[in-house]
Every structure is written in C-alpha cells, then in structure tokens.
Amino acid sequence: MSDTQSPALDDQAPPLDTQSALTLPETQFAIRRAMLGLCRTMRWACINEFSLPAAGRRADIMALTQDGMLHCIEIKSGPRDFLTDRKWPEYRDWCDRLYFAVDQAFPRDLIPQDVGLFVAHLPESPSTILPECAMIRESPLSKLATARRKTLMQLFGHGAALRLMALEDPAMTASLRAARRVE
Secondary structure: OOOOOOOOOOOOOOOOOOOOOOOHHHHHHHHHHHHHHHHHHOOOOOEEEEOOOOOOOOOEEEEEOOOOOOHHHEEEHHHHHHHOOOHHHHHHHHEEEEEEEOOOOOOOHHHHOOOOEEEOOOOOOOOOOEEEEEEEEEEOOOOOHHHHHHHHHHHHHHHHHHHHHHOOOOOHHHHHHHHHOOO
C-alpha cells in the first residue's frame, strides 16, 4: 500500500465483523453517491437506473466515457445483495466494461476476478462528509457490437434528454404523468 492510499481502500478486505452505522438503503445510496462523484472526476456522464433493452433489466449506473465507451456499474450494499442477484451476468452483453461498486466492509473475494471493482469508503452517518470511492480493479474490455452500441447510445441520449426536460420544467412533467395515468 502506498503512503497516499487510504487503508480503507487497499486490496485487503476488512474483517467480516465490521459493522456500518448505515442501513442497507443508506449504504446503497452512499455507494452510489461516492461512485457518481468519482465518475464526475473521471468525466464519465452517468445515468442512474438505466433501462436496458433486455427484458426488465436496469443497470444501477450506466456511464458514458469521453471516448464513447459504455460502462455498467452495479452497486451492491452487502454480501446478501450480491449473492441473491442472479441478473448481473446478463449485463455483460450491454456494456464495454462491467464493474461492481461496494463499500469497504464488503468481502471482496465474493466479486469475480473478471469484472472491475470500485470500493467506497463510507461515512459513519449519511449526514456527514461525502463518501469517497476508488477503482481497485479495472474491468476487462469487451467491446460492444456496432449495432448494439448504436441502440444503447440512442437510449442513453434519449433518457438523458428526458431527465433534463423533467428538471427544467417539473410542473409540466407532473402534469404529463397525471394525464398518462388517466388514459
């Protein structure tokens, strides 16, 4: 471990009895927040809960890099969350790189070696300082086919534009949602 690297982010997993003061939803939110902060510093554009063309599948975070790569990042709030999720292998077909983002207490030996890994160092409580995140392992590159990339890029752009429109005029968005429910 280098002098500049935080002990919480080194490659050694902490003991399993490490207890977080955060609930599982708070842990998931804190990991997402840390991950999005790191993505921002890497100049990756992200969409949360990105709908994939696969039936009923959503990536926790889909990141578009400056060079046009699509990275799928799955957030796991704990071992049970990881062990009960059997959908994630399908996500490999919908990205150039697949990553997991976990907290510092997560037993890293559960994560397969053929996916990338980010580790978030979480605060003791959700109201304290922003969580930090670091890439521990790069994901192997598995380039998308051209047709699939085109589909995903269109979905990414369309989804991002719809979200931006909703932010710019929330009243119109609420009105349209209400009108759709009536139909």
